[in-house]
Amino acid sequence: MSTASHSRAIPAIGIDFGGTTIKSGLVINGQIARRGTIIDTQQYSGPSAILDALVAVIEDLRKGEPDVAAIGIGLPGLVDSVNGIVHELTNVPGWSDVALRTLLNERTGLHVIIENDANAMAYGEWKYGAAKNGRHVICITLGTGVGGALILDGRLYRGAQLGAGEIGHMSIDLRGRPGPYGNDGGLEEYVGNHQIAERAQERYKGAGDERTITQCAPAELAAKALAGDAIAKQLWEDVGTEVGAALASVVWILNPDTIVIGGGVAKAGDLIFDPIRRAICGRTQKVIHEQLRVVPAALGNDAGIIGNAVLALESEQQARATRL
Amino acid sequence: MSTASHSRAIPAIGIDFGGTTIKSGLVINGQIARRGTIIDTQQYSGPSAILDALVAVIEDLRKGEPDVAAIGIGLPGLVDSVNGIVHELTNVPGWSDVALRTLLNERTGLHVIIENDANAMAYGEWKYGAAKNGRHVICITLGTGVGGALILDGRLYRGAQLGAGEIGHMSIDLRGRPGPYGNDGGLEEYVGNHQIAERAQERYKGAGDERTITQCAPAELAAKALAGDAIAKQLWEDVGTEVGAALASVVWILNPDTIVIGGGVAKAGDLIFDPIRRAICGRTQKVIHEQLRVVPAALGNDAGIIGNAVLALESEQQARATRL
Numbered sequence: 305m306s307t308a309s310h311s312r313a314i315p316a317i318g319i320d321f322g323g324t325t326i327k328s329g330l331v332i333n334g335q336i337a338r339r340g341t342i343i344d345t346q347q348y349s350g351p352s353a354i355l356d357a358l359v360a361v362i363e364d365l366r367k368g369e370p371d372v373a374a375i376g377i378g379l380p381g382l383v384d385s386v387n388g389i390v391h392e393l394t395n396v397p398g399w400s401d402v403a404l405r406t407l408l409n410e411r412t413g414l415h416v417i418i419e420n421d422a423n424a425m426a427y428g429e430w431k432y433g434a435a436k437n438g439r440h441v442i443c444i445t446l447g448t449g450v451g452g453a454l455i456l457d458g459r460l461y462r463g464a465q466l467g468a469g470e471i472g473h474m475s476i477d478l479r480g481r482p483g484p485y486g487n488d489g490g491l492e493e494y495v496g497n498h499q500i501a502e503r504a505q506e507r508y509k510g511a512g513d514e515r516t517i518t519q520c521a522p523a524e525l526a527a528k529a530l531a532g533d534a535i536a537k538q539l540w541e542d543v544g545t546e547v548g549a550a551l552a553s554v555v556w557i558l559n560p561d562t563i564v565i566g567g568g569v570a571k572a573g574d575l576i577f578d579p580i581r582r583a584i585c586g587r588t589q590k591v592i593h594e595q596l597r598v599v600p601a602a603l604g605n606d607a608g609i610i611g612n613a614v615l616a617l618e619s620e621q622q623a624r625a626t627r628l
Numbered sequence: 629m630s631t632a633s634h635s636r637a638i639p640a641i642g643i644d645f646g647g648t649t650i651k652s653g654l655v656i657n658g659q660i661a662r663r664g665t666i667i668d669t670q671q672y673s674g675p676s677a678i679l680d681a682l683v684a685v686i687e688d689l690r691k692g693e694p695d696v697a698a699i700g701i702g703l704p705g706l707v708d709s710v711n712g713i714v715h716e717l718t719n720v721p722g723w724s725d726v727a728l729r730t731l732l733n734e735r736t737g738l739h740v741i742i743e744n745d746a747n748a749m750a751y752g753e754w755k756y757g758a759a760k761n762g763r764h765v766i767c768i769t770l771g772t773g774v775g776g777a778l779i780l781d782g783r784l785y786r787g788a789q790l791g792a793g794e795i796g797h798m799s800i801d802l803r804g805r806p807g808p809y810g811n812d813g814g815l816e817e818y819v820g821n822h823q824i825a826e827r828a829q830e831r832y833k834g835a836g837d838e839r840t841i842t843q844c845a846p847a848e849l850a851a852k853a854l855a856g857d858a859i860a861k862q863l864w865e866d867v868g869t870e871v872g873a874a875l876a877s878v879v880w881i882l883n884p885d886t887i888v889i890g891g892g893v894a895k896a897g898d899l900i901f902d903p904i905r906r907a908i909c910g911r912t913q914k915v916i917h918e919q920l921r922v923v924p925a926a927l928g929n930d931a932g933i934i935g936n937a938v939l940a941l942e943s944e945q946q947a948r949a950t951r952l
Contacts, residue, residue: 382915440788454881456780463883464764467916474877475911477813478800478870486910487876489801546802552811553798554881557778559787586810587799591706592791 316620317365317414318613319358319377320421320605323395326358327605330365330372331613334432336606340365350398359411374415375408376616378424378608385419385466415620421608422469423460425601426453428611429564434602438562442554443601444471446547446569446576450492456558460615472496476550491550495543497522497569503542507535526572540575547576548583555588555596566601573600639693640944641686641738642937643701644745644929647719650682651929654689654696655937658756660930664689674722683735698739699732700940702748702932709743709790739944745932746793747784749925750777752935753888758926762886766878767925768795770871770893770900774816780882784939796820800874815874819867821846821893827866831859850896864899871900872907879912879920890925897924 315337319328328340340361348354366372381399382391388405408416419427426435426443435441441455450472454461462468472492473485480489493499504520513535518524528536551563563584570576577600585593603610639661643652652664664685672678690696705723706715712729732740743751750759750767759765765779774796778785786792796816797807804813817823828844837859842848852860875887887908894900901924909917927934 452881456785457783459781461780461882464885464919465883465916467913468881468883470880470883473880475873476799476802477804478873480801483911485913487880487912549799549802553877556794556797556811557776557792557878557881558785559789559792559794561788587807588811589791589809592789595788 314617315369315372316613316617317362317372317375318424318609318611318616319362319375320424320608320612321377321379321393322421323380323393326354326361327609328361328365329606329609329613330369331610334610334614336609338365345396351402355404355407355411358408362408362412362414372414374417374613374616374620375412376417376419376424376612376614376619377404377408378419378421378612379404380421383418383420383466385417385423385462388416388418390418415616415623417612417616417619419612419615420453420462420466422451422453423462424611424615425566425603425607426455426469426564426611427460427615428603428607428609429566429601430455430611431614432603432610433607434564434599435562438560438597440558440560441562441564442471442551442558442560443469443564443566444547444551445567445601446495446565447567448497450496451567454558471550471554474550474553476546476553491546494546495569500525500539500543500569504536504539507539511535522569522572526575529572529575537575540572541579543569544576544579545583548580549587551580551598552584552587555584555592559592561596563596563598564601565598566604566607570600638941639696640937640941641689641696641699642748642933642935642940643682643686643699644748644932644936645701645703645717646745647704647717650678650685651933652685652689653930653933653937654693655934658934658938660933662689669720675726679728679731679735682732686732686736686738696738698741698937698940698944699736700748700936700938700943701728701732701740701742702745702936703728703742704745707742707744707790709741709747709786712740712742714742739940739947741936741940741943743936743939744777744786744790746775746777747786748935748939749890749927749931750779750793750888750935751784751939752927752931752933753890753925754779754935755938756927756934757931758888758923759886762884762921764882764884765886765888766795766875766882766884767793767888767890768871768875769891769925770819770889771891772821774820775891778882795874795878798874798877800870800877815870818870819893824849824863824867824893828860828863831863835859846893846896850899853896853899861899864896865903867893868900868903869907872904873911875904875922876908876911879908879916883916885920887920887922888925889922890928890931894924 326343329336330338381393393399445451452469452471475489477489481493483490501520650667653660654662705717717723769775776793776795799813801813805817807814825844
């Protein structure tokens, strides 16, 4: 057995710290061997109470597992993975410059890493999911927001301020819909969850058909389109074309071998994947796109747990190698 | 003296194979110590005649320099730097799948590398020019075409089919001006040399002022704008905003620390740099752009010669280390 495959059998804990819940698991060989109790962040008053709950879940996952080597936590927001500091969290108040890595290391005695959630999910998909064997991988998550992460030349790419991968904020029309950072025409302003629903509501209204915003949610629109509704079908065509046009620009810049698309909106399946693939192929050179894989994410909600555990394990092994 | 600084004093030959001329030089410590005779590609009938001329220039540059270790050649077109094959050249007929690396190695006995011209220029600017000390560098050349190259995590990034960096083909408006690969709204369709001239001619005509296309060339337009011509000033403002909007999207994706802008059109100076910087800052987060350098290329026409020589030298040293 090679060192590499042996080392992968070492258990690590992966934690997916979301806007409303914290999911966790004991990961062995890229599989979730046991899941931790889900933490509802809204039931806790601040970082220190959440930290206590986290430590309890970790201790529970470690029971009967003396070999657990590391903990990886992915968080939504401004995360300094180099220094282990959470600057701020999206939708979770009170997390202002929390030295989470040191705090958790002191409480558990384990090697700890923290990471941006999109990066961790991409890492999981790359090591054990849809992007396995890729070397230049673009991951994009279509949900309330449009997130992204990059594996370039076989390494997670973070950029100068660890802010790379924000495909949702790139512009598809420099004079288009106003973006939150002056980034007019930002992709998210067209294909975010709420934006899709609003556009659908508007189009139905234009056709004399008043619908609630809930009736226009992406899952509803997908069902409608599959049932033959022309407005819903056209909307998915437009949304897919917009996502595909943005990805075509990313292909011109980065020439990836794999594009992984996940998130709730991607559940529309072929309704969105067909126009995405058509737009990418229709807007790039054949020599570049003919070997490009455009695939749905494979690990679903587990990508974060798995990716964080694998990142933590690799970081721990690197730290140990440096010490030897 | 450290090995690294010592090794840099080893001379290498850099060759900038352009659409009409081939420029070369003996490079020592990132400086051109001696220049080779310029070859006019149009005076030669095909690859083998040009190869003879190249070998003569190389032998001339080596005279009295027994330590020359390597040759680097940058070419415009489809270049397979991994296998050393020129698939096709822009504006130079007859170069179809030429194994240039092997051919030149056999004729000179030296270590040879071939590279895409934009990558070589970016490498020169990174090692000895405007992007020195950068770690995540975007290089863009504004000329007849709009070229680009990327240094990411301190390495030249080429992508899956060695086609990365094509910023000129990314779209700034998915329903904009038709692009050559279906890439509607491609940046080059707005800010390429000819496109700028055509847009200026059109605007002058709209104001009842008929001008030749030569009178509307970027250099003329820069002079006009500096003299206070309102149409020329507005055109530079628009061109800079378009380049800046494209670069802002690249900043969202790659979070670079340095952007280097070169090429003939960049000679318009502040006329184009001011709106470029304004667009980048106005369309990205402060935490990301406040430490970003947006600078003009520093090495001018020498970037290719220097970059090719440095790439060749580093490749030769790596090959030697592998053999030891």
